[in-house]
Amino acid sequence: MKKFKNEFIGLSSGFLWAVNGIVFSLLMGSELIKNYNVEIIFFLPLVFAGFNDLFAGLLVLGYNGFLGKLKMILPALKTKTGKWVCFAGLIGGPVGQCSYIMGISLAGPAYAIPISALCPMFGTILSFIFLKEKINLKTIVCIIGCIIGTFVLSYTKPTGNYPYFYLGILFSLLAGFSWGLEATIVSFATKEELEEEIILNIREIISGISILFLVLPCLNLFGSFITTIRSIAIIRYLLFAGFFASLSYLLYYKGMNLNGVPKGMALNSTFSLWSVVLSVIFLSTPLTVTLLIGVAIVTISVIGLSFSE
Template identity: 45%
Template sequence: MNTSANQRAILMKEKLNADFARKGVLTGLFSGCTWGLNSVLLGLALGLVPILGEEAAIYAIPLAAACMNDSLAGLWLLIYNGTAGRFQEIIRSLKTFPGIMVCIAALLGGPIANGGYLLGISLAGPAYALTITALYPIVGALLSRIFLKQHIVPRVWVGMVLSIIGAIVISYVPPEGGNSSVFYLGILFASLAAFGWGAEAVLAVYGMSMIDPKIAINIRELTSGIVLAIFVLPLVGGWAVVSKVITMPVAFGAFAVAALAAGVSYLAWYKANTTIGVAKGMALNGTYVMWGVIFSVLFLDQPLTQTLVIGSGLVLVGATLVAINPKEFFKKGGEA
């Protein structure tokens, strides 16, 4: 073996690893894009649900929608994994401890974070709740530093903060005057949501050291859907909503299509998280807020306000900083 052949092998190996990481970045962006699509489609599907009273609108409908979204996405993923010959991998994974970790991640990110998010909005108001829950990538990044020992460079931190500010600008709603006595409880629930989503990613990535992300996300979606259906929906009267939707083919079809986008998005997110790390994966997934704006303007004739443009611009700049090192990008033939 001569030196030049050795060097060529090293260069080829480095290129293979760099291409793999670049694919991970694109997968992360794709997860954000499809999650934005899911948000818009889910909004359309929710518009087809008949009015069931004010009480139902706060908890029953959103939680029933979350349940249908996760369960149907889990079924889509089951079809995907089944046709690819990976069905038995699901059973094998569930018999190992890392598989159980993915189930716990599902509970944190599914019922706990979703429930906290809805309760936060209802008790503390959207202005505070949405701002707090938008911080989940920072929680994920901090936890990944502590538990996964993932190193996060300052450029990625700056990009992440810019993206979060952009997301807050887009979703900001002026606070209503007068704090209720349950305000701080609402803040607590919103914090629980941010913690739940951040912890989900870290725990799932830990489990995915030994489990295929395609299987992990299937387990995650089915676990979350089943727990919401059995333990949460009966408490809030959510089954009335689900049984109503099932009898309406158009509404049910709309939820199924939205869930397909959710399944694809989650699949991409889990894959990106394992390949490029939790901090980058979460930040790139966070571009869904911007994609949501783009899809709403393009397909729903939503007016493009100055706030939406500024917020989306910040998300874009932030995500670019997370994904690409400007110094290397501008080098000749630069590696991103």
């Protein structure tokens, strides 16, 4: 029973991450985006990505406060690992998270989320190149499977209003690459004893602040920040998204701690499948043969990568 509980925690992290993506899709498809200038609608996912990470960071901050760990955050920032986590957060946040939300917006969650799940593949390749980690035959087969699954997923454009579908696929690939690079950077960092909740807190806060107060002003999109905070309905959506993101991350780290890193990553990677199920239920996404085959190949290959060592 205890083993099932541990595995359920890992599966829940993947499910909640898929829910996070569905919330963003519902928001982007709602009438609420009419509050924004037409000229910036295309870049609106960047705004929402910033709020998502900031709210997730604040919720984790509250969780750490409940556990009495707030006093550990500032000292952690002075360590080498803490500084590397900040740098990794700039890769995984402004680049990774923004690309992820752009992918969902342009290609739909059923297609974008499974492709963004390729981050273990990119992490494996980058670790081989820069950290000189070995790659065995099983790993090579899984990487080829990831590539084939991605091709199958993106080969046929879905029905509906997706004029920038293939651009969305590219953004999803960039998200997966960024998260793989982020993981590689953290792996490269000096291994001081920092608790996972503290690392997560630093990562999410750095990501949210950098997107909202560095990326948006540079792209002349800060006016959309003001529009967002004036709408209680939009903030409600973003709080829900941030809640699911923070809970997903916390369960992901907990799942790796309880099940081991490979199994924890594999259980979390099921968000590929959850995204399709939820998209069919809540977004009426057509369940095509290519979608099913592509997601199945990607999910199996990513899970295989998690157990390749």
